[in-house]
Amino acid sequence: MIEAFAADEDFVEIRVSDNGPGFPPDLVEDSFLPLSSTKPEGLGFGLPLCKSIVEVHGGRFGLIAIQAELSFTSRSPSQRHRAMTDRVHIALIDDDPAVLDSLALYLARQEVMTSCFSDAETFLRAIDNSTEFDCIVSDVRMPGVSGLDLVRHLTKRAFNSPIILITGHGDIDMAVSAIKIGAFDFIEKPFDEARLLVSIRNAVEQNRQRMTDTIELEQLRTRFNSLSARQRQVMELVAAGLSSKEIARRLGISAKTVENHRAWVMERLGTRNLAELVRVAMTISTTIIKRSPAIRLPMAEIGGHVPPGRRQTFLRRTPRADIPK
Numbered sequence: 001m002i003e004a005f006a007a008d009e010d011f012v013e014i015r016v017s018d019n020g021p022g023f024p025p026d027l028v029e030d031s032f033l034p035l036s037s038t039k040p041e042g043l044g045f046g047l048p049l050c051k052s053i054v055e056v057h058g059g060r061f062g063l064i065a066i067q068a069e070l071s072f073t074s075r076s077p078s079q080r081h082r083a084m085t086d087r088v089h090i091a092l093i094d095d096d097p098a099v100l101d102s103l104a105l106y107l108a109r110q111e112v113m114t115s116c117f118s119d120a121e122t123f124l125r126a127i128d129n130s131t132e133f134d135c136i137v138s139d140v141r142m143p144g145v146s147g148l149d150l151v152r153h154l155t156k157r158a159f160n161s162p163i164i165l166i167t168g169h170g171d172i173d174m175a176v177s178a179i180k181i182g183a184f185d186f187i188e189k190p191f192d193e194a195r196l197l198v199s200i201r202n203a204v205e206q207n208r209q210r211m212t213d214t215i216e217l218e219q220l221r222t223r224f225n226s227l228s229a230r231q232r233q234v235m236e237l238v239a240a241g242l243s244s245k246e247i248a249r250r251l252g253i254s255a256k257t258v259e260n261h262r263a264w265v266m267e268r269l270g271t272r273n274l275a276e277l278v279r280v281a282m283t284i285s286t287t288i289i290k291r292s293p294a295i296r297l298p299m300a301e302i303g304g305h306v307p308p309g310r311r312q313t314f315l316r317r318t319p320r321a322d323i324p325k
Contacts, residue, residue, distance in 0.1 A: 089113040093138040106193045120145035134204045140167035155182040162203035223269050234261040239281035
């Protein structure tokens with residue numbers, strides 16, 4: 001049986017119940033450990049994966065065993081709460097006071113805070129004074145610094161907020177040029193105000209996600225760099241699906257040492273279970289290593305058809321201090 005209801009203003013609670021044999025009370029805590037299962041044919045990945053997915057989205061996942069009935073509860077942040085907390089502050093630049101007034105009034109009704117500027121120079125002075133904006137909406141043709149010049153100037157300054165250009169005298173060449181130099185969108189006047197609102201929200205959402213991803217990736221890079229060469233080997237082989245005994249045979253170490261290495265890897269990378277470790281290893285493989293040619297996981301040296309001399313040379317380069325006993 002599946003039930004869903006608003007637990008409070010911030011969360012939606014989903015309950016899933018069945019009438020299976022369930023877990024003995026003393027095994028409830030172990031149910032979220034990878035490879036833990038009460039079924040002879042069970043793999044022990046279902047609950048850990050569900051828990052990881054819910055927690056990644058800011059929720060909580062729990063299990064309650066009541067006699068012969070088993071109940072799972074999941075609490076996730078509600079969309080309404082997210083919309084209420086993610087306020088948007090934009091800069092609106094146009095030399096036409098009527099455009100500023102009408103757009104500011106419309107955006108205020110949509111809960112978008114707007115700071116109006118009659119020219120680009122005034123806006124630039126505002127950001128020089130550390131005023132921050134989630135998005136910039138600027139006319140193209142203005143006295144002094146034009147909208148296109150503003151985009152070029154902000155791009156050179158590595159300005160992070162997205163820029164949307166609006167104009168009543170645009171053409172295809174101008175639109176292409178605007179996007180090429182870094183504008184997020186190019187909208188011709190007259191336009192539907194709702195069209196502009198959608199563009200603003202998309203720009204802000206994508207930029208916030210990009211900044212979050214950048215921060216998380218940099219944190220992951222730091223944690224990955226703290227791993228020893230042997231720990232990186234173990235991580236790669238675990239992510240490839242090898243058991244501790246198989247990894248031990250390939251690396252010529254004991255299974256206990258492999259378990260120790262895996263525990264250190266999970267601790268340093270901040271992963272709580274095997275599913276998270278596999279996901280983090282995939283992220284490292286597709287982003288950090290590709291972007292950093294100097295970093296290489298030594299998979300080519302492990303267990304493949306590599307001449308013994310090369311494999312021994314690699315092992316001699318591995319500092320013994322990096323290999324826990």
